[in-house]
Amino acid sequence: MNRRTLLTAAATGVAAASLPSMAAASPAMTVKDTMNRTALYRSSARTQLAALRWGSTTARGLLEQVLAHQAEVNPGVNALATLDVAGARAAANRADQYLARTGRTLGPLHGLPMTVKDALETAGLRTTCGSPDLADHVPGKDADVIALLRQAGAVIVGKSNVPPLCQDLQTSNPIFGTTSNPFSPAHTAGGSSGGPAAAVATGMSALEVGSDLAGSLRLPAAYCGVYALRTSRGSSPIVPTRGHIPRPPGWLTSSDMLTLGPIARDADDLDLLLDVLAAPAPADRRAWRIDLPEPVSRTLDGQRIGVWADDAYCRVDTSTRDVLEQVTREVRAAGAVLDESSRPVDFAASNILFQKLMYATSAATAPDAVFQGEVKAADAVTEDSPSALYLKSRTMRHRDWAKADEERQKLRAAWDAYFETHDLLITPAAPTAAVPDQSSVPAPERYITVDGVRRSFYDQTSWINLASPVGLPSLVMPAGKTRDGLPLAIQIIGPYLADRSVIAAAKALAKLLPTPPKAPGLMA
Template sequence: MDLTHLSAGEQLDALERGEVSSRELVTAHLERIARHPEYNAVVTVDTEGALAAAAAADGRRAGGRAGGPLLGLPVTVKDSLETEGLRTTCGAVELAEHIPGRDADAVARLRTAGAVILGKTNTPTMCQAIETGNPLFGTTPNPHDPQRSAGGSSGGPAAAVAAHLSPLDLGSDLAGSLRLPGHYCGVHSLRTSYGIVPTRGHIPRPPGWLSTSDMLTLGPLARSAADLDLALGVLAGPSPDDGVAWRLELPAPRHERLDAYRVGIWADDPYCRVDTETRALLEEVAKSLRERGARVDDSTRPVHLGDSDRLFQSLMFAGSSAGASSEAFATEEAAAGQLAADDRSPRAAYLRARTMRHRDWLLANEERRRLRRQWAAYFTDIDILVTPAAPTAAVPDQTGVPVPERYITVDGERRGYWDQTTWLNLAAPVHLPAATVPLGHTCDGLPLGVQLIGPHLADRTVTHVAGLLARHL
């Protein structure tokens, strides 16, 4: 039996039964990483630290001492999350030698739970791309087809899990950074409800900052929905500053059985058309749900996809300006001031959002609050919404192509490069939990999945339905 092909839960069960040691598990994964450099997913390996942590975990088990829920489990961590004593670069040349003196809060929770950190997984420079490549470590290809994109910015984490280099990875998601790679690489991913997993220690912002984007969340990638839920139980909770008085108790799944769920299906939309195979998968999901007794609503829409997407982009660009240098921001302000009033180009929208006045941000934030209310109303009658994860399965890798020249093809039609994340952008501005679930393959053998979006703080409903769909479909 190849230990690296066991899920995180299966590895923990084997540890608990005494069938395998943490050292054996860690060694198996370290050897697999070394044997398969072509995946280029784990870019910093902590062999010495991982083996020492594994030995300590084995000692605790042998001595009958209490350990956390992940005791002895090998895991990896996206290179955007700071790790004490272990290089954290976020793919940026200027951070090539950055060795943090403190773990990111979420990484600390993994260690407290007993996880053994094997190393760091690749990400585009400062997480600012939806493919994974950077000048320090090069490109991470899709494990199913090296000519295809692994997605980004958590492409290294998704590829590591898909290639059995790690059973579990901790990544981050703003514009689909967990879910697009999960979809492209055929693994499960969970964008947690905003605010339930502390984000301090995530780059960007620059090292040492205490704040980050007001739409960024951290979450796991794994090979099963059960493993997502396992990681959720470890990661979710108030920040260390708030933990003095606050507690978090996520509600149980809304129902126990699939036939009790009320499921919304949003299979396609004129604003961002999906390809034939994706649409067929959504139709098959709706058919299977009906056959199993679930109540399916494929006509009601929570929001307007285009309006939601434009608001998301505006808030995202505005928030990202905090990390710009004073000189770079001054240049953007000057360029925005020279725009013609009737300029509606993507560049103009970007510059206006990046340099918006605080009053304009407050107005956009009010629009976001109203959008959240629309979603809440929708989820009074619907338990979970199923949408496409992206217009297609994994697209050809374009990390070597200048960004303005990149594009995707949907059923033979040339489309905008950023259309890859339009469906994923639904959840971010309104702070909702969302997962991607692999449910099939294209005729070319590429993974194909769907996105699940749940009510705010209904993360366990999302992981539960993800598991039910994976089991039944």
């Protein structure tokens, strides 16, 4: 059964008894009428979980609302890839039966319907990562993070769309097509977590788990007007990554900069999901546990906050500068001690080092013949060639990688020194709001425009990649909108393992900023 058929089945298979308010409805009332009246799926994950816990709805009833909403909204956004309606219904029924039998919930996500990124392996459910080579890949085992969600009681409804092997800043692939921005079909939802971000923005999922190497989690969140957290990563991640594609199915390792993190419609829900996701890898759980520090403060008053609003290396547009100015005013008025001049690192050096390390780790899974061709090309290319950085980084000797890693440790030390005198740093999330979709344009011809100036397509992630090579927690949150109604976002970076501090700052800041725009699919 294909994706569209599954969505249609979700819409037509809603039985009257499955919706908690249906019994009191008139015979003429449709499922859509009931959904609009109850609209629980539009609420925060916390509200949905409270309703499930206290019996004002059932897991099956909530699931049917979500399935019907997905069938109505997804054709216009195309955020969802493969759905598992039968498996989700069975899981919801089990949650309801367990609660009725024991009076207890299965866990902190008891009965909550969720979609998950199609880069995360799901046992018995197709996981393609947008690649035709994996179109029929059905894993025999859950990714570690999916296992954590199931253990917490989540109901996995299906998979959300990604670009092929997560290797694009927009979301389109030959299997499922293009995911559009929920606010404008002409604009990109970002990538590679474009499907997850669009699903959360439109209410098709209360929460999502995205992955982030080069901004793949945070750029889509910024473009779709939702919240996302790139979690801390030191020598190992605080959220286990086994079962994430790429690398290929069956590999036990991943990039040494890859992290997984939560996507939500508010910062409180990020906190909720972080509690579930932050866990050692299974092999370490006998002796280790992850106990993230409490926030340094739950208000902005007295916090030492840096603001890096613009930089000659990656200029932002007028709308983004205006948002940063408003945020700065609000943070100062809230009693924070602001520093708008100090810089933790050199922007250009950090970005170039990140690219070197990213290209180096990406070579691990290249076929031998392809890699040998790259080695020859790297030996022949001149240092000033546009392809030199890519080829020479992909094929660097281990000694060169060790030297680059030493530079990374020095970069971490510079950030550590900065955070001795600062609690947080606020920056733009991207130079602009969501850019026009260019998935049909050849990669060398893609570009973005910043205040009328043509710029590199990859400048979209330069700001959020400040945190990427050094493993710092980085949160993206909506902070305004353009004249055309597209969301604008900021980034909050904190010290290593201060994940809860950046979430607390986002909670405090959200109370001071205008209510962010809602995607049409989330509106009543």
